[in-house]
Amino acid sequence: MPFIRAERSRLRKWLLTNLPIQWGKHVTEIHHDDAGVEVFFKDGTSAKGDIVVGADGVYSPVRTHLLQRPSSDLLQVVPLSAIVGELTLSGDAFERQLALGHSAYNLINPELGFIGFVGLHYVLPDGKSGRFYWMFMQPDAEVNDSQHWLQTSTQQEKLAHVLQTTAGLPPKLREIFELTPAEGIRKEPHIWRDLELDSLPSSRVVLLGDAAHAMTPSRGEGAFHAFIDAIKLAKVLAQLDADGDFHDITAVKTAVAGYHEEMLRRGGAAVRASRSSYQDAQKRAEDGNHFITGMKQLSNEPIVLAS
Structure with missing residues (x-):
């Protein structure tokens, strides 16, 4: 399978094209009910809408609100x-x-x-x-x-x-x-943590990416699954909008439940595969070969820079 790698800061900059971003916002509270949702920020401002998407990383404040459990209870140290x-x-x-x-x-x-x-x-x-x-x-x-x-x-x-x-x-x-x-050399040590959730409540608050299924980088799949999450969630939200169902809480919960169920099943499998991958990298199979299949030697292809 081809492996496509992108430098993250450049990829983020490209993804932000023509998007109005407000930086420095820190979530303090989220209120949601059948009518809508409102997010409150540390700077005293708030924002109202139909859906809150928690794409806010491993230590997601949105996840903390949704599950009423701190990250320390959920994240596993690798x-x-x-x-x-x-x-x-x-x-x-x-x-x-x-x-x-x-x-x-x-x-x-x-x-x-x-x-x-x-x-x-x-x-x-x-x-x-x-x-x-x-x-x-x-x-x-x-x-x-x-x-x-x-x-x-x-x-x-x-x-x-x-x-x-x-x-x-x-x-x-x-x-x-x-x-x-x-x-x-980076001064601070880097500690990897991963996250595997069995379920999420269905409401006007949804999660994607590391907020829902943080994983080790050993397979390079974290950002890949975040993209898949975003694409699938965008289709779900577009359908709710097309049907005029954003104000129908039953329709919203049904749609969110379907998204969360597929996302957690797929993301959880990726978390487990990534976790075992770094462990397998330290093993040899019974035949003496490397435990990880599909390994290839470095190509050492000659490179000549243009003058």
Whole structure:
């Protein structure tokens, strides 16, 4: 199956084309009844409408209101530590990274002791350099401990740990880590959390994306399912509007129930698949081959930048 990857900030900017956005809004309350819904914000303003769509991420305030349960009760910590680095490469080093993967590549092997992901943020205007980032992840059941070493270590100490762990890699695969300066290491540790919900109430409040089914990035499916959610929900809302049913609470609840049921079934399967995928990356099958099927070697395709 083809894998399409997009740089998130550029994708978001494109999606915002011609949309009037009010930034800095923080939901404090949501009131909804048979007649409609009103959302109240921290700045003292409010907005009224027919439907509230909670597409507000892993720590969704809309979800908290809808379920009357805090995120801490619902989110599961994924036992996987992560160190993140960023750097700019140019010239031959830039070419070598593009040869390994034009957009991104993974380092996955049970013997490595870590899972690696390297991605190209964007190519700079000169066409001969680019901004990269990488994630270095290891199984770690204590990652959420407030005394975890990643909570207190310096950027240099984090980088030293990565360099020590990757020292056995071939030079072309460890180069991205060795070229990263200490100041390119993200200071705060990244803790992955996922979310699997069995059901959602049917009302004028609906959820989509990470607010409903946050998942690890191991399969790269989080944004994909958010898009599917949005497309399916848009069709449901368009039909309610066409039928003039937005003021019929029974019709609204029926439509929302159908959307939520399909979305949670599909999204929950993706959450479980993503969760098992990072676990499978650390295994070998009984025949000795990598447990994950469909793995391919890096192409190492020669790259020549235009002069």
